[in-house]
Amino acid sequence: xxxxxxxxxxxxxxxxxxxxxxxxxxxxxxxxxxxxxxxxxxxxxxxxxxxxxxxxxxxxxxxxxxxxxxxxxxxxxxxxxxxxxxxxxxxxxxxxxxxxxxxxxxxxxxxxxxxxxxxxxxxxxxxxxxxxxxxxxxxxxxxxxxxxxxxxxxxxxxxxxxxxxxxxxxxxxxxxxxxxxxxxxxxxxxxxxxxxxxxxxxxxxxxxxxxxxxxxxxxxxxxxxxxxxxxxxxxxxxxxxxxxxxxxxxxxxxxxxxxxxxxxxxxxxxxxxxxxxxxxxxxxxxxxxxxxxxxxxxxxxxxxxxxxxxxxxxxxxxxxxxxxxxxxxxxxxxxxxxxxxxxxxxxxxxxxxxxxxxxxxxxxxxxxxxxxxxxxxxx
Ligand SMILES: Cc1cc2nc3c(=O)[nH]c(=O)nc-3n(C[C@H](O)[C@H](O)[C@H](O)COP(=O)(O)OP(=O)(O)OC[C@H]3O[C@@H](n4cnc5c(N)ncnc54)[C@H](O)[C@@H]3O)c2cc1C
Numbered sequence: 001x002x003x004x005x006x007x008x009x010x011x012x013x014x015x016x017x018x019x020x021x022x023x024x025x026x027x028x029x030x031x032x033x034x035x036x037x038x039x040x041x042x043x044x045x046x047x048x049x050x051x052x053x054x055x056x057x058x059x060x061x062x063x064x065x066x067x068x069x070x071x072x073x074x075x076x077x078x079x080x081x082x083x084x085x086x087x088x089x090x091x092x093x094x095x096x097x098x099x100x101x102x103x104x105x106x107x108x109x110x111x112x113x114x115x116x117x118x119x120x121x122x123x124x125x126x127x128x129x130x131x132x133x134x135x136x137x138x139x140x141x142x143x144x145x146x147x148x149x150x151x152x153x154x155x156x157x158x159x160x161x162x163x164x165x166x167x168x169x170x171x172x173x174x175x176x177x178x179x180x181x182x183x184x185x186x187x188x189x190x191x192x193x194x195x196x197x198x199x200x201x202x203x204x205x206x207x208x209x210x211x212x213x214x215x216x217x218x219x220x221x222x223x224x225x226x227x228x229x230x231x232x233x234x235x236x237x238x239x240x241x242x243x244x245x246x247x248x249x250x251x252x253x254x255x256x257x258x259x260x261x262x263x264x265x266x267x268x269x270x271x272x273x274x275x276x277x278x279x280x281x282x283x284x285x286x287x288x289x290x291x292x293x294x295x296x297x298x299x300x301x302x303x304x305x306x307x308x309x310x311x312x313x314x315x316x317x318x319x320x321x322x323x324x325x326x327x328x329x330x331x332x333x334x335x336x337x338x339x340x341x342x343x344x345x346x347x348x349x350x351x352x353x354x355x356x357x358x359x360x361x362x363x364x365x366x367x368x369x370x371x372x373x374x375x376x377x378x379x
Contacts, residue, residue, distance in 0.1 A: 004196065005029045005030060005031040005194070005195070006023075006028040006029045006030065006196060006197055006198065007023055007030055007196050007197065007198045007199070007360065008030075008031045008032075008187060008194055008196040008198075008199050008200065009031070009032040009200045010032075010174050010187065010202065010203060011032075011033075011034065011035075011041070011200075011201065011202040011203035011204065011206070012032055012034025012035075012038050012039065012040070012041075012158070012168065012170065013039060013041045013042060013043035013154070013202065013203075014039065014043040014153060014154055014157065014345060014346065014349050015043075015202040015204070015339055015340070015342065015345070015349065016032060016034070016200070016202035016203075017032070017154055017157035017161060018350070018353035019200065019339070019353045019356050019357055019360075020032045020157070020161045021157045021158075021160045021161040021164065021166070021353070022353050022354045022356075022357035022358075023166075023360065023361070024165060024166035025160075025161075025164045025357075026357055026358075026361060026363075028361065029165070030166035030167065031169065031194055032167070032168045032169065033172045033173070033174050033189050034168065034169065034170045034171075035171070035172070035203075035206070036170065036171060036173075037171070038154055038155060038168065039150070039153075039154025039155065040170075041203075041204045041205065041206070042204050042205060042315050042316070042317045042318070043150055043153075043204075043345075044150050044154060045150075045225075045227070045283075045313050045315035046150050046345075047150075047227065047260065047261075047262065047272050048147050048149060048150045048153075048346070049090075049147060049260075049262065049346065050068075050072055050085070050145055050147065050148060050346045051065075051145055051347055052065050052069055052115050052145045052146075052344070052347060053090060053110055053115065053117055053141065053143040053145065054242065054246075055343045055344045056323075056324070056343070057106065057109050057110075057113075059113075060368075062109075062110070062114075062115070063113075063367075064347075064348050064351060064352060065115065065344060065348070066113060066114050066115060067351045068344075068348050068349065068350050068351045068352070069115075069146065071350040072085055072146055072346075075156075075350055076156070079160040080159070080160060080163070081155065081156040081160070082156075083148045083152035083153045083155075084149040084152060084264075085146055085147070086147055086148075087144055087145075087146055088144070088145060088146065088147050088239060088240050088262065089128070089142060089143075089144060089145075089238065089239035089240065090141075090142065090143050090144070090145045090239060090240045090242060091128060091129060091141070091142055091240070091241055092140055092141040092142075092242045092243065092244050093125075093137050093241065093244060094137060094138050094141065094244040095136050095137050095138065095244070095245060096138070096244075097138070099244040099245060100119075102244075103119065103244055104119055106141070110143065115143060116144070117142065117143040118141070118142050118143075119139060119141055119142075120139050120140050120142050121138070121139040122134050122137060124139065128140075128142070128239060129238055129239060130238075131236050131301055131303055132241070132300055132301060133300055133301070141244070142239075145240065145347075146346075146347070147240065147262060147264070148346065153346065172189040172190055174210060175188055175189060176188035176213060177199070177210075177213040177214040178193075179215060179333070182332060182334045183335050184199045184214055184333065184335055184336050187213075197335060198335045198336075198337065198360060199335060199336050199337070200336075200337045200338075200360065201339075201340075202338070202340065203340070204222075204316075204318045204340060205220070205222035205281060205315075205316035205317055205318040206281060207220040207318060207326075207338065207340040208221075211330070211336075211338065214330075214333060214336060216332075216336070217378070218326065218330070218377055218378065219320065219321050219377050220318050220319075220326065220340045220341055221318070221320070222281065222318050222319065223250075223275045223276065223278075224276045224278050224314055224315070225272065225273040225274070225275050225315060225317050226272075226274040226275075226276075226285050226286070226289035226290060226312065226313070226314040227270065227271060227273050227293070227312070228270075228271055228290060228293065228309045228311065228312035229270050229271070229309070229311050229312075230269040230271070230304075230307045230308060230310060231307060231308040231310055232266050232267030232268050233267055233268075233304070233307055235263065235267065236263060236301060236304060237261065237262060237263040237269070237301075239262075240262035241260060241300070243258055243259065245258075246258045246260070250275050253275075253277075254276065254277050255274070255275070255277075255288070255289075257273075257274045257289070257292035257293055257295075257296050258273065258275070259271060259272070259273070259296040259297055259300070260273065261297060268310075269297075269307065271294075271297055272293070274288070274289030274293050281316050282314070282316070283313065283314050283315055284314050285312045285313060285314040286314075289314070290309070294309075318340050318341045319341050320340070320341040320377075321377070322376075323341075324341070324372055325340065325342045325343075325352075326338055326339065326372060326373075327339045327352070327356060327359075327373070328369065328370075328372060328373035328374050328375070329373075329374075330374055330378070331374065332378070337356075337359075337360055355367055355369060
């Protein structure tokens with residue numbers, strides 16, 4: 001069966017769903033093709049943090065985070081569905097003078113940009129987190145960020161898109177793209193062809209593989225990350241915990257553990273992550289990763305020794321060579337748009353997706369997304 005749409009969005013993670021919502025809201029006839037369940041890639045596998053403090057510090061990135069975080073406060077009303085958004089404290093634990101100095105500078109820049117961040121010495125850190133073993137830490141940087149339920153976040157965008165007449169087809173992987181010269185003419189999924197004027201690839205870690213169906217090579221890489229969630233326990237964490245040396249721990253390593261964790265509204269601990277370099281896109285977990293995360297969690301919170309892990313998961317997560325997102329029309333293929341590789345994705349999505357929808361429709365929008373164009377990788 002063939003049916004025509006204005007735009008076909010390929011990929012139903014938070015990026016594809018939020019963009020489909022804005023496009024449909026702006027009046028475009030949208031078909032979204034998603035390989036698995038709604039949100040079933042990295043999006044539903046993530047820790048649910050609406051991060052504000054750990055990204056790049058250039059003026060554009062800071063503006064995105066400030067506006068995105070502000071937009072999150074009212075997004076449940078806009079989408080017409082709650083996704084458990086709440087504001088939480090973030091403590092970025094610091095174990096070296098070098099990171100203390102770096103975060104002191106970062107705190108100034110963030111605060112000046114309207115993202116208040118302060119430095120806590122070891123004593124203040126212990127007061128803020130009574131059960132944390134602070135022995136190895138000089139202190140922490142503190143900011144207010146958010147937490148939300150990532151499954152519901154994806155579904156809220158999906159439902160809102162449907163209300164604006166978007167058609168969403170889960171379990172519909174795109175397996176073929178038909179290209180004539182500079183245009184995509186159709187895509188194929190489950191033996192059916194679908195046609196539209198424009199095609200959008202928002203496939204996270206799978207982006208490079210999907211673009212290759214159109215003969216396009218773009219460097220969207222991925223690491224594999226493992227995480228788990230525990231049984232509910234009495235309140236042990238007051239804040240979300242992250243590590244200042246996160247990137248030192250994982251960069252350039254084939255396997256590494258860099259823990260981050262929070263306690264959700266029901267008392268469960270969501271604990272991330274063990275990362276692995278691999279060329280395989282898969283969703284496996286292994287004993288090495290889970291043991292590594294548990295060991296590091298217990299060093300910080302020894303009282304959690306007898307907590308049960310109820311579910312563990314692994315998922316590929318995308319990044320680009322310069323760690324900036326890729327956003328824009330694919331050079332040499334006039335009706336193919338791509339976006340992937342965001343940092344602090346949950347916070348960025350509410351505003352960036354709206355701008356991307358305007359860009360895809362050829363409308364005016366208030367920012368310059370050209371620095372993120374795929375042209376920087378395809379000459
Ligand atoms: C353990 C972990 C914790 C994280 N924690 C956070 C956090 O707290 N906060 C935060 O902001 N970010 C976090 N992230 C990162 C975040 O999850 C990602 O940046 C984000 O989910 C990417 O969204 P996306 O829509 O681009 O990709 P995805 O969510 O991966 O969506 C892409 C979709 O494309 C689909 N797809 C693939 N191939 C095809 C095809 N051929 N046809 C159709 N569909 C296809 C996939 O099934 C997938 O659902 C975390 C990541 C991990 C792994």
